[in-house]
Amino acid sequence: MTKYLLLLLLPFIGYSQKETLDQRLFASYDDYKEITIDKRRFKHNDIQPLIDSLKTQKAFEVTILGESIQERSISMISVGEGETDVLLWSQMHGDEPTATAAIFDIINYFKQNKTLLKNVRVHFIPMLNPDGAEAFSRRNAIGIDINRDAVRRQSPESEILKRVRDSLDADFGFNLHDQSKYYNAKTTEKPATISFLAPAYNFEKDINETRGNAMRVIANMNKVIQRYARGQVGRYSDEFEPRAFGDNMQLWGTSTILIESGGHYDDPEKQFIRKLNYVSILSAIESISTKSYEATTLDQYMSIPKNDRKLFDLKIENLSFSYLGLDFKVDIGVNHTEIENKNHSEFYYLGKISDVGDLSTHYGYETLDAEGYEFKVGETYPKILDDFEAFMNLDFTSLLSQGYTSVSINDMPKEIKFTPKPINIIDIKKIMIPKNNSMPMSPIKIGADATFLLMKNDIVVYAIINGFIYNLDENKNMVKNGLVK
Structure with missing residues (x-):
C-alpha cells in the first residue's frame, strides 16, 4: 500500500521540486x-x-x-x-x-x-x-x-x-x-x-x-x-x-x-x-x-x-519634550538627502526632520519607540580642537555619553564636508551669530537638523546624530556620517 501511494505521489513531488x-x-x-x-x-x-x-x-x-x-x-x-x-x-x-x-x-x-x-x-x-x-x-x-x-x-x-x-x-x-x-x-x-x-x-x-x-x-x-x-x-x-x-x-x-x-x-x-x-x-x-x-x-x-508615500528613513514614536513649560508627545519622521561630493563620484547624507506630530499612519525603514525617554538637545564639546587630526583621535562614545553631539575645530579643511565619525563638526570660521528671537523656538521642528539625545534617568541611551541612531546602551553605532557645519 505504501509503495502504491509513493508511485502516485512521485509526479507531484517532481513538479514541486522543478525550478521556475x-x-x-x-x-x-x-x-x-x-x-x-x-x-x-x-x-x-x-x-x-x-x-x-x-x-x-x-x-x-x-x-x-x-x-x-x-x-x-x-x-x-x-x-x-x-x-x-x-x-x-x-x-x-x-x-x-x-x-x-x-x-x-x-x-x-x-x-x-x-x-x-x-x-x-x-x-x-x-x-x-x-x-x-x-x-x-x-x-x-x-x-x-x-x-x-x-x-x-x-x-x-x-x-x-x-x-x-x-x-x-x-x-x-x-x-x-x-x-x-x-x-x-x-x-x-x-x-x-x-x-x-x-x-x-x-x-x-x-x-x-x-x-x-x-x-x-x-x-x-x-x-x-x-x-x-x-x-x-x-x-x-x-x-x-x-x-x-x-x-x-x-x-x-x-x-x-x-x-x-x-x-x-x-x-x-x-x-x-x-x-x-x-x-x-x-x-x-x-x-x-x-x-x-x-x-x-x-x-x-x-x-x-x-x-x-508614507515612509521615513527613521521614525521615532512617542517622543516627549517640553516647550515653554508645557509637555508634549509627538512622533518624528526623519529623512536623509544624498549630497553630492567630489565631482558626483560619491555622496554623504544630510538628515533633517521631515514631519512632526501624529505619524501613526506612517512607517519607517527603522522605527524607534521613545516612550519613557527624555528628549534633550545635545551640547558642543567646550574644548576647541586645533585640527581635523585631533578630532579623529577623540573617544566619541565618551563624548556622546556626556551629552556632546558636536565638536568645534579651529582649522577645518574646506574640502571636508562630512565626518565618518558619529558626531557633528562645527567649523569655527563658519559660525554665524544667531538672531535674537524674543520667543525661543521649539527644539523639534520641520527642517531642523536631526541631532539630539534620548535620556533615561539622566543617562544618555540613544544619540541621534544626523538622523542616525547610536545606541550607547548596546554600544551599537549606526551613524553613516556626521556633518560639518
Whole structure:
C-alpha cells in the first residue's frame, strides 16, 4: 500500500521540486552580473566600453542612434531574430540608473542563453540621457525633463526615442526609472521596492488591447517579484500625462510597461533592486516570447496595491519634550538627502526632520519607540580642537555619553564636508551669530537638523546624530556620517 501511494505521489513531488525560470535566474545571477558597475553614480564613459565590446559579438547589433546635447553618443543594442520587437529604454532621467545596470546583466545573460529570444527581438537603449547621468541630474543639459517632451520633442534625446519607436513599430516597451525610496505599498509598512504601471493613453484611462497586454505582462512580473520581495510591489498612479513618453507610447500602439525602482532595506546602492529588475524583465521577455501573458487576467494587475508615500528613513514614536513649560508627545519622521561630493563620484547624507506630530499612519525603514525617554538637545564639546587630526583621535562614545553631539575645530579643511565619525563638526570660521528671537523656538521642528539625545534617568541611551541612531546602551553605532557645519 505504501509503495502504491509513493508511485502516485512521485509526479507531484517532481513538479514541486522543478525550478521556475525566475528561480533559476535568481540563483545564477552572480554568473551574469556586470561587475564593472557596482555603484549607482556611473557615467557614459563607464558603460561605453561595455557597448563597444558588443560590436564584435555576432549575435548583437550596436547602432549609434545619435548624440545628446553635449555630444555624447546614444546607442541601441539589439539581439534576437523573432518577429516581436521589444524596446527597453533606461536613464531618460540621469539620476535613475538602477535598470541601466540591470540591462548589462541581461545582455551578459543573452551572450550565453538565447532560448528566450526565439520569438522576439530585443532592443536596449541603456542611457538615453548621458548628459544628465554625467551630472547625476534628472534633466538633460538644457534643463528639460525628457519624460515631459514626448509631444514637442525639443531635445535630440526625445527625437531619438520617438524615431526608434516608430522605426521598430515596437510591440512592447519597457520604460525604466527609479522612484523615491519613501514610497510604500499602500496601507503597509513595506517599501514599494518595485512599482509597475501600464500607463493610460487618455484622460478616461480606457483599457484597449495595447494597454491590456501591458497589464497582463505586469501581473506576471508581479508574481515573480513577490517571490523575492513579498508585499513590496506598488502600482504607480495612472493619471494621464499627455506630455509623457510612457503614456504616448501606449497611445502610439506600443504596450508599455513602466518599472520604477524604489527602496529596499539596507540597499543604498540598489544592488538587490537591480537584481529584481534583471529577474523580472527576463521573465517578462519569456512571457512575451511564449505569449503566456495572454492567460493572465486584468484583475491580477488591478490587485497590485497602489503606491503611497508614507515612509521615513527613521521614525521615532512617542517622543516627549517640553516647550515653554508645557509637555508634549509627538512622533518624528526623519529623512536623509544624498549630497553630492567630489565631482558626483560619491555622496554623504544630510538628515533633517521631515514631519512632526501624529505619524501613526506612517512607517519607517527603522522605527524607534521613545516612550519613557527624555528628549534633550545635545551640547558642543567646550574644548576647541586645533585640527581635523585631533578630532579623529577623540573617544566619541565618551563624548556622546556626556551629552556632546558636536565638536568645534579651529582649522577645518574646506574640502571636508562630512565626518565618518558619529558626531557633528562645527567649523569655527563658519559660525554665524544667531538672531535674537524674543520667543525661543521649539527644539523639534520641520527642517531642523536631526541631532539630539534620548535620556533615561539622566543617562544618555540613544544619540541621534544626523538622523542616525547610536545606541550607547548596546554600544551599537549606526551613524553613516556626521556633518560639518
